[in-house]
Structures are given as structure tokens and as C-alpha cells.
Amino acid sequence: MTDVLTENASAQPATDSTATNGPSLSDFVTRAANGQAADGRRDLVGIPREELTELMAAMGESKFRVKQLWNWVYYRGVTDIEDMTNISKKLRDRLAQDFYVGRPVLTADQKSTDDTHKWLMKFHDGNEAETVYIPDRNEDRGAVCISSQVGCTLTCKFCHTGTQLLVRNLTPGEIVSQFMIARDSYGEWPTPSNGIRRLSNIVMMGMGEPLFNYENVRDALRIAMDGEGISISRRRVTLSTSGVVPEIVRCGEELGVGLAISLHAPEDDLRNEIMPINKKYPLKELMDACRHYPGMSNSRPITMEYVMLKGINDKPEHARALAKLVKGVHCKFNLIPFNKWPGSDYECTPTNDIKKFAQILLDNGYEAPIRWPRGRDILAACGQLKSESQRQRKSRVGGCAKPDAGNDGVVAAQ
Ligand code: SF4
Numbered sequence: 001m002t003d004v005l006t007e008n009a010s011a012q013p014a015t016d017s018t019a020t021n022g023p024s025l026s027d028f029v030t031r032a033a034n035g036q037a038a039d040g041r042r043d044l045v046g047i048p049r050e051e052l053t054e055l056m057a058a059m060g061e062s063k064f065r066v067k068q069l070w071n072w073v074y075y076r077g078v079t080d081i082e083d084m085t086n087i088s089k090k091l092r093d094r095l096a097q098d099f100y101v102g103r104p105v106l107t108a109d110q111k112s113t114d115d116t117h118k119w120l121m122k123f124h125d126g127n128e129a130e131t132v133y134i135p136d137r138n139e140d141r142g143a144v145c146i147s148s149q150v151g152c153t154l155t156c157k158f159c160h161t162g163t164q165l166l167v168r169n170l171t172p173g174e175i176v177s178q179f180m181i182a183r184d185s186y187g188e189w190p191t192p193s194n195g196i197r198r199l200s201n202i203v204m205m206g207m208g209e210p211l212f213n214y215e216n217v218r219d220a221l222r223i224a225m226d227g228e229g230i231s232i233s234r235r236r237v238t239l240s241t242s243g244v245v246p247e248i249v250r251c252g253e254e255l256g257v258g259l260a261i262s263l264h265a266p267e268d269d270l271r272n273e274i275m276p277i278n279k280k281y282p283l284k285e286l287m288d289a290c291r292h293y294p295g296m297s298n299s300r301p302i303t304m305e306y307v308m309l310k311g312i313n314d315k316p317e318h319a320r321a322l323a324k325l326v327k328g329v330h331c332k333f334n335l336i337p338f339n340k341w342p343g344s345d346y347e348c349t350p351t352n353d354i355k356k357f358a359q360i361l362l363d364n365g366y367e368a369p370i371r372w373p374r375g376r377d378i379l380a381a382c383g384q385l386k387s388e389s390q391r392q393r394k395s396r397v398g399g400c401a402k403p404d405a406g407n408d409g410v411v412a413a414q
Helices: 004-011 024-028 048-060 063-075 089-098 172-186 212-224 244-253 270-272 282-293 315-324 351-363 385-393
Strands: 105-111 117-122 128-137 144-145 201-205 238-240 256-264 302-308 330-337
Touching: 048 063, 105 282, 117 172, 144 172, 172 212, 201 212, 212 238, 212 244, 238 244, 238 302, 244 256, 244 282, 256 282, 315 351, 330 351, 330 385
Parallel strands: 144 201, 201 238, 238 256, 256 302, 302 330
Antiparallel strands: 105 117, 117 128, 128 144
């Protein structure tokens, strides 16, 4: 376990056991729902820009004030209104009566021998979610894998998080603050302007189905992509879905981020069995939605995630059927060796068979890199997060982060 908090203590969130300048655990557990403190103050993190403009207008403040606040919170990463020194003391005091700048509490902070980094974050109501940073193997950048829900309503058979019931959706503030905590940990404030960033990508592939919490995910990603703050380019954001068809095109139109589909089977009967959501949105509808996904192009293909399950979905005929299925979709595949977890009946396909599977896809014109899991020693790889959480702290939630960064810094997902 690596305590990176000590390296950048000035703007760090508190942990259960580590005293820092940030808010304490007790500060947070007393906060009420939706980013509101028990004293009625509201968390600035997560308020959409338009709403913040309205809130400032109601206080008689101009759009310029919104720019200033945005700059302090999302460009400089300050966690105390008092530190916003280009705002008059009088106004800071007034702002502090109604607002605060929040962070979840870090309850675990672990670094793998392969530099994968995992944080467990506790929110105001005691619920927890995991966030994982997966550095690129070859370059000084990497992807932050973010959770959208505590638990999940879906029950994908290969996924450990699927064994946990949905507790609740995360708010926009709780979603974007996962990335902000990662930045705190790496001291990546203010937002680097020279293009060199360790935390270069966002992947919505953590716990939960992001399109079942679409509005909150959208608001959080808009904040993260705003050029005057965190400023992550939409080309560096990928949202992964199990196939919530009605929201897919909307997501493309409103956000224009990269899309990843948890596919895992080339035909309905098999997909119904391992991903029950397929009964509601079968493959034909899913592929139609992909074909119409705004922003899909040769230079920005959709990623088809495919977990390799021995004897289930890994035969050569499955690979050939996949190539047929995705006709007309600009896509590539990520082949993900299955990570066994306690209680799962599945086994991982042998490596040689995965390579043969990849070759068939390649012969049919589709890239199909094999994404070896990362962070195994800290159980940050596919489907392992929940088991760790349960083992270490019985009441804690886990995650379904699927961390495996490829050369493009994009995480492969189950
Ligand atoms: S793979 Fe994703 S959608 Fe399926 S159960 Fe796991 S977290 Fe939920």
C-alpha cells in the first residue's frame, strides 16, 4: 500500500487514518444527500456551469464570478473557498455561508507493483466506490477508471460486481470528484497546459452501468471536459455500456465521447445467458445503435469488449460470427482474459486459443489486441474489487473496474 497523500498534502482529501489539511471523515459523514452539508451548504463540485451561473446571478454576481469560481475549483483544484484569493474577503465569507468545496474521504489507497493505483472513496452517506488509475505502459500518461453507481442492477455472469445489488446512483459531484482525487494524489493541479498529463484519459468503466445513471454521468463529464477547468478532451473520454440501447445515440449526440460496448457474445442465445440485459436490448438493436452512434469513424472506432471464457464464447466459430455481427460498425475488439473470482464457474481461455481467436478477427479486418489485466496484486483488475472490499471490510462495496490500459491509454473493460 502506497500512501501518496504525504507527497501532496496541501490539497489532499482526508483518510480515515491520516490527518491532512482536507476535511475529516466526520465532516463528511454528517453531510446530507446530494452534496449538501448538514448545515445546508452546497458542494460547489458537481454543480453544472449553467446552474452555477444562475446561483451567482441570484446573489447579484456576474458571469465573471462563475469563471473565477470555476478556475479555482476545477483548474487549480483548491478545496477551501478561503484560498480563492482574487475574490474579495467579503464575498468569500458570503460564499462560504452557502457553499463548500468537497472531496470524498479516501478510505484506502493502494498502488500495484505495475503502478496501477486504486482508491476507495467514501461518500457523505457512508457508501463507497472504487476508482482506478491505469498508467500507460509506454508513455507518461494513463486512464482514470471511474464508477457511476454504487453496485449495479445488472447481473452479467462474468462480473463480480454483478453479484452486488444496486445501492444508488452517484451524483455528478461524486463522479467528477473521483477524477479530482486522482489529480490530488498526483499533484496534477493546476490543469497542465503543455499537454503532458499523467491523468490523461477518463474511462467510465468502473462500478455500475453509466447509461442507467445517464444525466448524472453527462453532467459530470461535461464538467471534466470543460476547457476552463479540468479540460479533458472528449477524444480522451470513453464510456462503456452493457448495451442500454435507448441512451446510446443520446450519449453520442450530447457528449460525443468514445463508446465501448461490453459485447462478450456474438449471438442472442449466448448473450442472453451471460448478459441478461440482452433480453431487453438484443444484438440487432444494439448493433443498429452502434451503426448510428454519432462520432463513430475510422479514426475513432467503437471498442467491442470481449471477455474470453473457456468453452463458452471462445471458439473459432464465435470469432467468425463476431466479424459478421459487427459489419458496418467502425470498431475494434479488446480481448480480455477472464479474471477468476471466488464463486464463479468460468475459467479463462488458454492463451494460445485467445491468440487464435484474435487472428481470426484480424483476418476479417478487425484489430483485436489482448488486454492483459493490470493491478492484480492490489486486486484492481476485472471483477476483483468487490471481493477485496468484502474481505477487508464486510460492509464495504466494491467495483467492477476493468483496468487494462492499452497503448492508447484506454482501458479495456469486461
Ligand atoms: S459488467 Fe458492468 S453492467 Fe455488467 S454487472 Fe458488471 S458493473 Fe454491471
